[in-house]
Amino acid sequence: MxxxxxxxxxxxxxxxxxxxxxxxxxxxxKDPDIQPIAIEGNKIAKTWWGVSWxxxxxxxxxxxxxxxxxxxxxxxxLVLDLRITEGIITAKIxxxxxxxxxxxxxxxPDKIWKVIAELCAKRIDSITALVEGRFPEEFQDVFMRQxxxxxxxxxxxxxxxxxxxxxxxxxxxxAALYGVGAKLDIDPLLFFILRGIDPTxxxxxxxxxxxxxxxxxxKKKSGRVIDEKDVTRIFGV
Numbered sequence: 001m002x003x004x005x006x007x008x009x010x011x012x013x014x015x016x017x018x019x020x021x022x023x024x025x026x027x028x029x030k031d032p033d034i035q036p037i038a039i040e041g042n043k044i045a046k047t048w049w050g051v052s053w054x055x056x057x058x059x060x061x062x063x064x065x066x067x068x069x070x071x072x073x074x075x076x077x078l079v080l081d082l083r084i085t086e087g088i089i090t091a092k093i094x095x096x097x098x099x100x101x102x103x104x105x106x107x108x109p110d111k112i113w114k115v116i117a118e119l120c121a122k123r124i125d126s127i128t129a130l131v132e133g134r135f136p137e138e139f140q141d142v143f144m145r146q147x148x149x150x151x152x153x154x155x156x157x158x159x160x161x162x163x164x165x166x167x168x169x170x171x172x173x174x175a176a177l178y179g180v181g182a183k184l185d186i187d188p189l190l191f192f193i194l195r196g197i198d199p200t201x202x203x204x205x206x207x208x209x210x211x212x213x214x215x216x217x218x219k220k221k222s223g224r225v226i227d228e229k230d231v232t233r234i235f236g237v
Contacts, residue, residue, distance in 0.1 A: 013076055018168040020078045027080055027092065037079040039178040044074055044178050046135025050185040052144060056151040057177045066167055072176020079179040084190045091176035099163045101176040106156035112148055121201045130199055131188040138174035148193065 011019070028034050045051045058067060073079060073093060081092040089103040119142055124135050125215045145148045159170045169177075184191055 009015065012158055013194070016076055016078060016094070020076070020080060023094050023098055024080050027098075031081075034081045035083055036077070037074055037082050037182050038077060039075050041066060042075075044071065045181040045185050047185045048140070049131070049191055050181040050183075052151065053184050054178060054181040056144065057174070057181070058144075059146070060154040060157065061171070065172045066165075066169060067174050069171035070176075073175035074178045079175050082176060082179045082183060082228060084180065084183060084194050084225075086193055086196050089176060089180060089194070091172075091179060093161075093172040093175050093186065093236070095163065095172060097163075099172045101172050101175060102160045103173065104158040105152050105194055106158075108150065111202075113197055116142060116150065117201055124202050127199060127203055130202060133188075150191075152195070152199075172224040190214055 019159055024034070024036055028140045036106075042194050071121050073095075079091060079093040080094055080098065087105050088105060089101070089105065091101040091103075093101055114171075119141065122140070124130055127133060147153050159169060159173045161170050163172050165171070180190075180194075189199065
């Protein structure tokens with residue numbers, strides 16, 4: 001078996017980038033819609049959703065060195081393609097070869113989504129606020145709660161890579177998952193697509209609760225409203 005430079009010799013960062021650029025050009029000729037991850041600066045993610053996704057990932061890494069190398073792969077432009085659809089992440093990662101990663105994420109359980117929607121009722125006013133992470137601070141803890149929040153637990157993440165690494169989360173999978181964090185910076189709604197949930201339900205719930213309150217108040221007779229009998233007496237009608 002040819003283990004390549006991943007195990008016997010580690011090329012310089014410059015060499016890795018140059019190799020990745022060549023491979024990306026080749027892939028782009030076959031697929032113009034290829035979606036590489038390009039990181040600007042030292043941080044993979046900067047928004048609440050992207051940062052929180054990366055923090056959740058780090059909870060479940062079985063080997064810290066692979067997570068660290070996964071971060072380097074993303075920053076060095078070695079994630080050649082990354083796509084997110086409902087429940088599935090697919091990626092091509094440049095290493096000693098181009099490795100194919102598939103990560104399946106379970107749909108958020110209905111019972112957890114129902115609890116979160118109830119907690120958020122009357123507190124999140126718009127999709128814009130939600131995707132920008134502008135919501136009450138206590139919701140951050142609710143969303144990140146292990147096993148009960150929006151972010152997937154380890155048992156809900158099913159990882160596969162065609163590289164020879166025996167770890168359940170190899171560096172290529174870690175790179176792909178960190179790449180998701182970078183994508184969420186650009187389009188946080190991808191998170192909801194991945195987890196199979198409709199973010200507008202949180203807003204509908206909030207609006208629904210407000211409407212109930214308005215209707216409830218409308219049914220209450222105001223002391224300032226003139227009774228029908230008084231109208232007849234005063235105006236002679």
